[in-house]
Amino acid sequence: xxxxxxxxxxxxxxxxxxxxxxxxxxxxxxxxxxxxxxxxxxxxxxxxxxxxxxxxxxxxxxxxxxxxxxxxxxxxxxxxxxxxxxxxxxxxxxxxxxxxxxxxxxxxxxxxxxxxxxxxxxxxxxxxxxxxxxxxxxxxxxxxxxxxxxxxxxxxxxxxxxxxxxxxxxxxxxxxxxxxxxxxxxxxxxxxxxxxxxxxxxxxxxxxxxxxxxxxxxxxxxxxxxxxxxxxxxxxxxxx
Numbered sequence: 001x002x003x004x005x006x007x008x009x010x011x012x013x014x015x016x017x018x019x020x021x022x023x024x025x026x027x028x029x030x031x032x033x034x035x036x037x038x039x040x041x042x043x044x045x046x047x048x049x050x051x052x053x054x055x056x057x058x059x060x061x062x063x064x065x066x067x068x069x070x071x072x073x074x075x076x077x078x079x080x081x082x083x084x085x086x087x088x089x090x091x092x093x094x095x096x097x098x099x100x101x102x103x104x105x106x107x108x109x110x111x112x113x114x115x116x117x118x119x120x121x122x123x124x125x126x127x128x129x130x131x132x133x134x135x136x137x138x139x140x141x142x143x144x145x146x147x148x149x150x151x152x153x154x155x156x157x158x159x160x161x162x163x164x165x166x167x168x169x170x171x172x173x174x175x176x177x178x179x180x181x182x183x184x185x186x187x188x189x190x191x192x193x194x195x196x197x198x199x200x201x202x203x204x205x206x207x208x209x210x211x212x213x214x215x216x217x218x219x220x221x222x223x224x225x226x227x228x229x230x231x232x233x234x235x236x237x238x239x240x
Contacts, residue, residue: 002057002088003033017089018096018141029095032103036095036142041087044146046166049153053087056080079159086149093142100135140194147180147193173228176211177203 003026007013011022014029042050060080073081096103126134153163154172163169172178180189180196189195212220 001034001037002053002084002091003029004057005030014092017085018092028103032095032099033091036098037091039098040094040142040146041091044150044166044168045153045163046168048162048165049160052160052162053084056084060084076159079156083149083152083160086145086152090142090145090149093138093145097135097138097142100138140192143193143197144191147191147196151179151181174224176207176223176227 003013005026008026011020011024011026014020014024015022037050041053045053060077150168150172153160154169157164157169177183180191180193183189183196183199184191215223
């Protein structure tokens with residue numbers, strides 16, 4: 001996990017990556033953050049890379065220090081700090097989106113209870129349209145951060161070879177349409193990671209049922225081999 005009680009600092013750790021009140025407690029957010037990390041980040045990064053991110057969080061450079069003194073940080077420290085910030089931003093937004101209802105209510109021995117506001121309170125429950133807009137915003141920000149995370153790791157695969165063992169990296173190597181940006185260049189989808197994910201089965205269908213028969217099996221296999229080898233060559237060139 002890339003949030004902790006030790007570094008929570010009255011909610012400032014979460015506030016660094018999204019707009020929340022510092023009164024938010026780690027006890028309330030611990031389970032949602034852990035669940036989102038396991039459900040979204042670990043499958044995307046793979047076990048090895050997820051472990052590396054946790055190690056960076058525990059023992060890596062202090063983001064606050066880097067932000068104030070970027071010139072004094074090594075290139076790897078700056079990369080680690082950027083990687084961790086993207087991961088935490090994705091984790092935080094997806095945690096609030098995924099556990100939105102649970103966070104908004106209490107589950108006790110008496111059953112399920114919602115917060116009740118009275119006229120003496122400064123803050124009251126949001127309107128339904130505000131709640132719906134917030135859900136959508138959290139979801140979009142979270143998934144778009146995952147897309148940003150993938151692009152960052154693809155660009156720095158030499159520095160983070162652990163990511164090369166992930167399923168996401170293996171799938172990308174052999175894919176003709178590889179990223180949200182690839183789709184956006186041809187058909188505007190507002191840079192949405194969610195739309196790109198929903199297009200995956202359709203893209204695969206077109207590739208296998210329309211493109212492969214049109215160009216023939218031999219040329220299709222040659223194309224896929226070329227994409228895989230190109231990805232490996234790019235990785236080797238960055239190692240040099």
